[in-house]
Amino acid sequence: MSVLGLYVPGTGPMHRVPAGPKLLALLVLGAVLIIASHLWLSVGALVFALLLYPAVGLGARRAWRALRALWPFLLAIGLFQALFVGAWTEGARLCAQLAALVLLANAITLTTRVREMLGLFERLAGPLRHVGVSPDRVALVLSLTIRSIPMVAVALNSAREGYRARGIVGRPHLMVVPVIVHLLRMAEATGEALAARGIDEDERVERA
Known part of the structure; x- marks a missing residue:
């Protein structure tokens, strides 16, 4: 890891896309997930983010590292929603949504x-x-x-x-x-x- 970034050299598809379109796509996807607030849409976005890493040459291990650091926060969010709000589906949606966006943002960081x-x-x-x-x-x-x-x-x-x-x-x-x-x-x-x-x-x- 360099001091000012986590860029991973490569020639994969995401490496060839300029930073502007990548950030714009992340912004649009994040807005869609938040506005739609749909469980299966968020789960689909998470699955897409997980499959994206090996598809663009980053490897599944880097996706796992990001999720491993994130899981305590996801667990806390899910338990809070289930215990205090009484909606485990809402907790699952929020966890899937957050994990998907973090994975995609990390993929942009690794390829820019x-x-x-x-x-x-x-x-x-x-x-x-x-x-x-x-x-x-x-x-x-x-x-x-x-x-x-x-x-x-x-x-x-x-x-x-x-x-x-x-x-x-x-x-x-x-x-x-x-x-x-x-x-x-x-x-x-x-x-x-x-x-x-x-x-x-x-x-x-x-x-x-």
């Missing part, structure tokens, strides 16, 4: 270069230049936000492995501090990478 994502966001934020907002700053913030989601999954996996290596059972709350520490280290590494690429120097020049 950082500079391509930054270029897209910078073009979209171009009109903000007229009100004194720097498009390249907006692009950087948006790109880092999107790529922080897989970094959280990496932190969770690392904490879980340490949790199991120490033979601790039945106390998952002990993973909270290691996850926070891991994320802080990732944030520090990201800051150092940005400084090495001259981000701080560019900001001082702009202010001057």
Whole structure:
């Protein structure tokens, strides 16, 4: 994993599609799933996302890694809906919908270069230049936000492995501090990478 992204080099179908159409397709699919609020449509989207990984050359293992980091949240959502709302079908729909969108967003991250994502966001934020907002700053913030989601999954996996290596059972709350520490280290590494690429120097020049 690079500091600023999780791009996996390749020549698969998704690698050849520009970032714009991929993000637009994700946006449209997410809107359809939310508006329709249909169980089987969400399940179908999840099945499609799972089949997409091996179809585009990413491998099923990467899909499994994303779901493995996500399952505690899915379990919590499903149990909350079943116990407090009294609708297990609604919980299943929400879990399938969330898992499908996370898998698809992760697939976009794995098949899109950082500079391509930054270029897209910078073009979209171009009109903000007229009100004194720097498009390249907006692009950087948006790109880092999107790529922080897989970094959280990496932190969770690392904490879980340490949790199991120490033979601790039945106390998952002990993973909270290691996850926070891991994320802080990732944030520090990201800051150092940005400084090495001259981000701080560019900001001082702009202010001057």
